Amino acid sequence: MKRNDSILLAVLLLVTGLLFCLQPQPDQTKAAFIEVKADGKLYGTWRLDSPQTVTVTTAYGKNEIRIRDNAAFILHSDCPNQDCTRQSKIVNIGDSIICLPHKLVIEGKAEAGAAAVDAVAR
C-alpha cells in the first residue's frame, strides 16, 4: 500500500467516525410531539415546541388541548367526570392522557430514532 493510499484510508475512516459522532442525538425521554387518536383513528399530530390550543371535536364531545412549554394537557372537556382534565401533562415519550367518555387518546411521541420505554404499567 502506498503512503497516499494509507492517508486516504485513514481520512475515510476519520470522516466516517466523525459523521457518526456528529449525528444529532435526540433527547432520550422527552416527547417531541403529541399524537391524538379519536376512537382508535388518528385525529392529528402537533409538535410540543409550538404553543397553541387545539380543539378536538368528535361525535362524543369536545376537548381542548393546550400545548405550551414543551408539554400538553387538556384545558377543557365537556365529558361527565372531567377525569381527563386532572391527568398530568404530557412531557415524556409514552405519557398519555385518556378521555374515556370521548374515546380520546393523546400520547407523547418521540422524534424518529429516539429510544424510550415500550409501555407504562399503571
Next chain:
Amino acid sequence: MFRRSIFICLLTAITILSGCFLIAHKKENPVTRDFFAMDTYAKITLYGTEAEPAAESAKAEMLRLERLLSAYDTESETVLLQKKRAAAVSEDLAVLLARSISLHKETGGAFDITLSPVSKLWGFPHGPYHVPDKAEIKNALAATGMGAIRWDSASRQCTLDNPRLALDFGGIAKGYAAEKMAAVLKEKQIRHGLLNLGGNIKAIGTKPDRSPWRIAIQHPDHKNGHLGVLSVTDTSVVTSGDYERYFEKDNLRYHHILDPKTGAPARSGIRSATIVCEDCTTADGLSTALFVMGPEEAAAFWKRHKEEFQFILFTQDQTLYVTEGLLPLFASELSITPVKETLIK
C-alpha cells in the same frame, strides 16, 4: 500492485461490514391496533409476517370477551346470570368464576368480584361521584359477599344466593383477556409482541432485536415520572394504584380500589402495587388484592407464593419495595428496599 489489491480488499470489507451493520440494526415496523374495550384503552403491538391478521384476531378476541363479561351490557352473560340467579355458564365465565373464588380464598378476602353495589355507591366507574355515609355503605355491603356464590365446576353451574348480588370482573377481566389474546397470537406464530390493556401489560417473547421489553412503572405522585423500568420477556406486568381513577372532596382523595371489609377506598399504606408473573389473570387479581392488604400482609403473602409472582410496592411513606426476584430486572433512580424471604417474619 499487491499493496493496491490489499487496499481494495480492505475498502470492500469495510463497505460490506457497514452494510451488514445497517441491515442488522434496521428497525422492523410493528403492526399496531388501538381501540377502546372493557372500559379502557387497549393497544396491540406485534411484529412478524403474520402480525396483521394476528392483530385483528387478538382485537376480536378482546371485543368478544367484553361482550361476554361486561357488568354494564344488559346482554352480557355476566348480567344475564345476575338476572337469572342460576345458570350453566360458558367456558370463559367458568374459568373466571373459578379463578376469582380461588383468589378470594388465597388472599383472605382481599380480592372480591361482588363489590359492584359499593363501587356504584361511590360513583365508580362512571360517576357521579359521591361520599356515602356509614348507613349507605352498610346497606351496600349487605348486597356483597363471595360466600353467596355457589359454584359447581363439574357442571359449570353457578347460583347466586343473595338476590342483590352483582358480579363485576373488572379486577381480573383485562388480565384474562390478555391471556386469551396471547393464546390467539401463539396460534398465529407471533413471537414478538406487546399487549397493553389500559396499563396491564402482557409481553410476548422479546423485541424483534431479541432485547427485553422495557416496561416503566407509573409513579403515583408524578404522572410524568416512573418508579423505574422493568426489562422483561414473556411476562405479565400489572399495576393497581390510587392515582388512576379517583375524585377529591374536601381535600381528601377517594380512589376506586375498595376494601371489601369496610366498603371504602382501601387505606392500606400502599400507593401502587405492581405484580410481575407469567399469568396475566393472576397478576391482575393480585395487584388489587395486595393493594388492599397493605405492605406487611402483602410481603407475607408473597413469601407463601414466591414461586408464582414477584412484586413492586410503592407506599405512602415513599418506600419502594422490590422482591428479590425482580432486583436484577428493575432499574430505578429511587432508593430500593429489597424484599427478601429471610427478612419477612
